[in-house]
Amino acid sequence: MRFFKVIIYNFFVLLFLIIILEVIFGYWFKEENFGIYMRKERKINWQTSSLFNGKEYNFFYKRNFYGFRGDEFEPKDVKIIFEGGSTGNQRYHPEELTIVGLLNKKFKSVRPDINIYNASTDGKSINGYINDFKFWFPKIKDFSPKYVIFYLGINDRYIHDRYNDYKISEKKIDQLKDYVKNNSFLVDKFKFIKNKYFPKNTLAYDFGNESLYENYRYINYISASSLHLKLDDKDLILIKNFKLKLLNLKKIIDDQNFQPIFITQLKFDGLKDKELFLINNEIKDFAVQNNYFLIPLDEILEMSINDFYDSAHTTPNGSKKIAEAIFLELSDFFEKK
Secondary structure, three states, rough: OOHHHHHHHHHHHHHHHHHHHHHHHOOOOOOOOOOOOOOOHHHHEEEEEEOOEEEEEEOOOOOOOOOOOOOOHHHHOEEEEEEOOOHHOOOOHHHOOOHHHHHHHHHHHHHOOEEEEEEEOOOHHHHHHHHHHHHHHHOOOOOOOOEEEEEEOOOOOOOOOOOOOOOOOOOHHHHHHHHHHHHHHHHHHHHHHHHOOOEEEEEEEEEEOHHHHHHOOOHHHHHHHOOOOOOOOOHHHHHHHHHHHHHHHHHHHHHHOEEEEEEEEOOEEEEEOHHHHHHHHHHHHHHHHOOOOOEOOOHHOOOHHHEHHHHHHHHOHHHHHHHOOOOOOHHHHHHHO
């Protein structure tokens, strides 16, 4: 009987100590309490191997405490962020070979005061960008970017919302688990040790693009303007829905008082995809009407099939082409600031 009393006593002492540790060192009552959001996108350190066009890359895919790709930073230092989906995140590329990484390398030599922080996450559409300003960024203390680069289009080509931009389970038990994982001191320390000494090994090996060659035809902007003239009911619904989303984004822009920069997108076959062509046009019209800075990649850049490893995601060479085109436009923009 005494033995069980000792066990029960020690159990409650241990529980009390855990509660004290959690209250003092956890994030339960702090501004950085992310709730049920961003748990899958924070504090990541995955060892990754990729093979593009016969060249192997070995690196660590990192996302920091705040959920941004790359190393830790002070939120007050962030003036420019890059919003994208998987085409901006580029989890299978070393950070220095992503579009954002290449831009930062170029700016470092001519404008060391300019640094772009990558907020891209896989699958994110314009709804995700809007939600970032509702559920993610407000939880970061002293975070107030002056410029936000929106790299969008490919994930917005659907009449109905295809993506759950925050991948939140509807099950209450899963939400509770995510809440604990986001705020617990002990879970945080366990994850730190796991990432440092036992990093997840992701083999994203051999990105070949042979399947893309079947019936391949590159459609540039001029050709697409003739090819996609006729609109059907489905196209009109797509345009109407996307216009509403752009208006919702404008409310965020007006409320947060940052300067947006919009960049349109291309696929491996240019603008053969009618929906992407239409979405790009809506983005450009929206930017012009509101006097937002615009980089129309779909008009100023032509890619080749070797610049992609699938229909939408670029190889390191493709990312380099895109980064070079964006850099020229951004250089002119920031020169006037």
